[in-house]
Every structure is written in C-alpha cells, then in structure tokens.
Amino acid sequence: MVFTNRIEIRVSDLDMQGHVTGAAYHQYADHSRFAYVQAAGISVPEMLAAGFGPVNLETTLRFQRELRGGDYVDISCAWVWGSGKTYRVEHVLTRPDGEIAATVGHVSGLLDLGSRRLVTDPARQWRALARHPELLCLT
Numbered sequence: 440m441v442f443t444n445r446i447e448i449r450v451s452d453l454d455m456q457g458h459v460t461g462a463a464y465h466q467y468a469d470h471s472r473f474a475y476v477q478a479a480g481i482s483v484p485e486m487l488a489a490g491f492g493p494v495n496l497e498t499t500l501r502f503q504r505e506l507r508g509g510d511y512v513d514i515s516c517a518w519v520w521g522s523g524k525t526y527r528v529e530h531v532l533t534r535p536d537g538e539i540a541a542t543v544g545h546v547s548g549l550l551d552l553g554s555r556r557l558v559t560d561p562a563r564q565w566r567a568l569a570r571h572p573e574l575l576c577l578t
C-alpha cells in the first residue's frame with residue numbers, strides 16, 4: 440500500500456535560486472514517513488519505550504524536475520520488505536501536474552536500543568507495534 444500526503448513548499452526550503460534545497464527533500468521524506476507510521480497506529484514514544492528505533496542506513500536522492508516556493512508536492516511512501524535485517528522505504532515526490540520532481544529511497548533497519556544492533560526480523564517487530572500493519576505492507 441502506498442501512503443501519500445501533500446505539503447506546500449515553504450520559503451525556508453529554498454536556495455538562492457528559488458529551488459528547493461537537497462536538505463528539504465530529505466525532510467519531506469522524513470515527514471511523510473513519520474505521518475505514515477502514525478497512520479499505521481504506531482506510537483513513536485511507545486516504540487522507543489519498547490526499546491526499538493528505526494535507522495536509515497543509506498539514502499538516495501534523485502532530482503528529476505524542479506520545485507519552487509509556493510508549489511505543492513505530493514509525497515508518497517511505500518515500505519518494501521525483504522529478508523534480512525534491512526528493508527526499503529521509497530518516496531516519490533510528485534508535482535500537482537503529475538511530473539515527478541524527485542525520488543528518495545532509504546535502506547533502513549530497526550535498532551534494538553539495548554544491544555545497539557539491528558533487529559534480525561524488522562517486519563515482525565513493526566507488525567507487532569502497528570495497529571494497522573497493512574499500511575506498512577505487512578499483511
């Protein structure tokens with residue numbers, strides 16, 4: 440399942456040429472991922488209290504079309520599960536005209552905060568934490 444939210448580009452997100460900065464694209468992806476986790480019924484404070492925290496191990500940002508101040512952008516978020524300790528979170532940032540502005544992809548893991556090691560089966564742990572695991576593609 441793909442989750443999408445829309446945000447307006449703020450002046451503080453812009454560089455000197457009026458384009459969205461690379462750091463802002465990362466923040467948009469983070470914002471979308473956090474909204475997705477909340478929609479799945481996961482309480483971040485409860486997750487941390489249970490001794491787990493998500494970590495990004497790699498982020499790839501690909502620019503395709505410009506975004507400028509005052510524009511709106513739809514940010515999709517999809518979780519892709521495999522085997523092993525990592526999973527992917529993919530974001531597509533789309534302008535209202537349908538043009539893809541950028542993609543942001545993460546290789547992520549779930550950290551056991553006690554041992555400081557990645558959880559062996561992160562999908563199982565996310566499923567246990569979520570009230571709506573289907574939103575995280577965990578059916």
